Amino acid sequence: MQQTEQLLSDWRSRALAFETELNDIVLGLAPAIRLLLISIFSRGHVLLEGNVGVGKTTLLKAAARGIGGGYQRIEGTIDLMPQDLIYYTYINQDGKPQVDPGPILTNGEDLSVFFFNEINRARPQVHSLLLRVMAERSVTAFNRDFQFPHLQVFADRNAVEKDETYELPGASRDRFLMEIEIAPDSSSDIHKQLSFDTRFHDTDLLITQVQPQQLDYRALNEVAHEIQSGVQANTAMQDYVERLRQASHKPQDFNIQMDDIDVHELVMAGIGPRGSSMLVRAARVAAWLDGRLNLMPEDIAQVFPAVVGHRLFFSPMYELQRAQVSKAFTRALLAQVPA
Numbered sequence: 491m492q493q494t495e496q497l498l499s500d501w502r503s504r505a506l507a508f509e510t511e512l513n514d515i516v517l518g519l520a521p522a523i524r525l526l527l528i529s530i531f532s533r534g535h536v537l538l539e540g541n542v543g544v545g546k547t548t549l550l551k552a553a554a555r556g557i558g559g560g561y562q563r564i565e566g567t568i569d570l571m572p573q574d575l576i577y578y579t580y581i582n583q584d585g586k587p588q589v590d591p592g593p594i595l596t597n598g599e600d601l602s603v604f605f606f607n608e609i610n611r612a613r614p615q616v617h618s619l620l621l622r623v624m625a626e627r628s629v630t631a632f633n634r635d636f637q638f639p640h641l642q643v644f645a646d647r648n649a650v651e652k653d654e655t656y657e658l659p660g661a662s663r664d665r666f667l668m669e670i671e672i673a674p675d676s677s678s679d680i681h682k683q684l685s686f687d688t689r690f691h692d693t694d695l696l697i698t699q700v701q702p703q704q705l706d707y708r709a710l711n712e713v714a715h716e717i718q719s720g721v722q723a724n725t726a727m728q729d730y731v732e733r734l735r736q737a738s739h740k741p742q743d744f745n746i747q748m749d750d751i752d753v754h755e756l757v758m759a760g761i762g763p764r765g766s767s768m769l770v771r772a773a774r775v776a777a778w779l780d781g782r783l784n785l786m787p788e789d790i791a792q793v794f795p796a797v798v799g800h801r802l803f804f805s806p807m808y809e810l811q812r813a814q815v816s817k818a819f820t821r822a823l824l825a826q827v828p829a
Contacts, residue, residue, distance in 0.1 A: 495783075498720055501713050502778060504704060505531065508556050511700050516549045517684060518675035525670045525796050526553060528775045530642070530705070533714045534667020534768065535624050537609075537658075537800065538646040539813075544672050546646045548693045550605050557710070558703025559640055560597025562604050566611035572619040576631045594629060594638075601638050602707035606645040610655040617662050620645075624665045640707045646672075660803060667768050668793070669800040714775075721774035723785040730787060730829050731770060734794070735761045737827045738802065746822050751808070751815065759803040769797045787829035795820040 505527060512523045526549065529536045538546050554561040564575065575594050582588040594604065606612075606620065620643065623629050627638045645666075647658075663669070674680070684690050723731075737744040738760030741753040748756075761769070773789040780789070799816040808815045 494716055494720060497713070498716055498778060498783075502781070505779060508701075508704055511556070512549065512552055515552050515696055515699060516545045517690070518677065518680040519545060519549065519672060520675075522670050522672050523549070524779070525668060525793065528772050528779065528793060529668050529670075530557065530710065531714055531717060531775045531778070532667055532768075532772045533642065533711060534772070535643040535665060536645075537663070537666040537669040538644065538672050539669060540646070540672030544674050546672050547605075547607070548697065549672070550603070550644050550646075551693075552697045552700050554603040554605070555697055555700045555702050557602055557705050557707045559602025559707035560600045562593040562596060562601060564593050564604075564606055566606060566608040566616075568611060568613070570612045570616055572615050575616070575619060575623075576629065594623060595631060595636055599637060599639060600707075602640045602642065604641060604643050606643065608647065609645040610647045610657060612656065614656055614659070617656070617658060621662055621665055639711065660801075663800045664762070664764060666800065667772065668796040670796050717778050718771060718774055721777050721783050721785060723770065723774075727785045727787070727790075730827075731766060731790065733827050734769075734790070734823055735766050737823050738798065741819075741823070744827055746819075746826050748818055748822050751818070755805055756808055756815070756819065757802065758805055761798055761801060765798060765801040769794065772797050790829075791824050794824055 509523060509527050512526075513520055516523065526536065530553070538550075540546055551561075564570075573592075575592050577589050577592045577595070579587060579589050594601070604623075609617070609620075619629070623638070623641070624643050627641050629636050629638075643666075690696060733744070737746060739757060740760075741757060746753050769790065770785075772793040773785055776789040776792045777783070777785050795817065799820050802816060802819065803809075804812060804815055
């Protein structure tokens with residue numbers, strides 16, 4: 491027991507040092523960086539949402555450098571096909587056709603970060619293949635199975651441009667542990683620093699300031715297991731999570747009220763079993779990062795919108811305004827369901 495506590499304490503110091511580095515490189519994104527750190531130690535996949543040029547790619551490249559292992563990136567395009575993730579063909583220097591491993595297979599079992607840029611520009615067939623990779627951390631190609639035990643998938647969506655895009659279906663969204671909003675702080679001082687400090691103008695050079703492989707991707711699965719085993723949830727916390735789950739399905743039974751929204755007509759489906767387990771998983775990591783081995787309501791509140799919001803299914807009249815409605819609904823649940 492003492493050895494486990496020492497392990498968790500050492501890794502917490504390492505995690506917080508890594509968080510400090512990321513905050514020094516990507517300014518104004520402290521809440522998003524904390525959620526990203528939680529996802530890394532929860533071993534869950536992440537969907538980033540934000541406008542163009544807010545630091546999504548810089549943040550992920552910096553995080554990948556700190557984790558170490560294989561890093562691969564692919565751009566979502568309307569003509570991208572599933573096989574483009576597995577292999578690519580070309581004419582070699584001898585004038586003969588050749589097949590080489592694609593981005594998913596290039597690093598083999600050492601693949602630790604796979605970044606899918608603008609995932610909503612890719613076709614549903616591509617989403618389907620990615621869904622299996624995310625769910626099973628494996629893929630079948632060239633008549634054999636490839637395993638990726640250390641893999642985390644990070645994807646982003648362009649929140650502005652919607653032409654020639656395919657929205658992710660609910661089953662695909664549910665495979666992501668979190669949907670993190672990348673919205674920079676509106677502080678003028680931060681924006682002046684980003685505009686005039688030349689340190690932030692060369693992102694490739696900026697990222698080299700991150701100590702490489704300081705988290706060591708090969709150890710993260712074991713550390714994540716120890717966190718989940720070490721952070722305890724008492725009966726009161728278990729009841730609280732269950733009330734949140736019930737309220738997400740039948741908000742009217744918990745007297746949930748929202749401006750300009752009829753809660754009786756709002757929800758088609760609330761938090762499912764995977765969603766509630768992922769909520770607890772992320773909240774345990776939040777508690778650990780705050781230096782506790784017992785789960786508290788504030789840990790649930792810290793991760794609740796990011797873990798739950800994209801898993802909710804709204805009636806068609808509200809689904810068109812999913813982003814705004816989801817934020818308002820998760821806030822109402824936290825505010826009105828008693829802890």
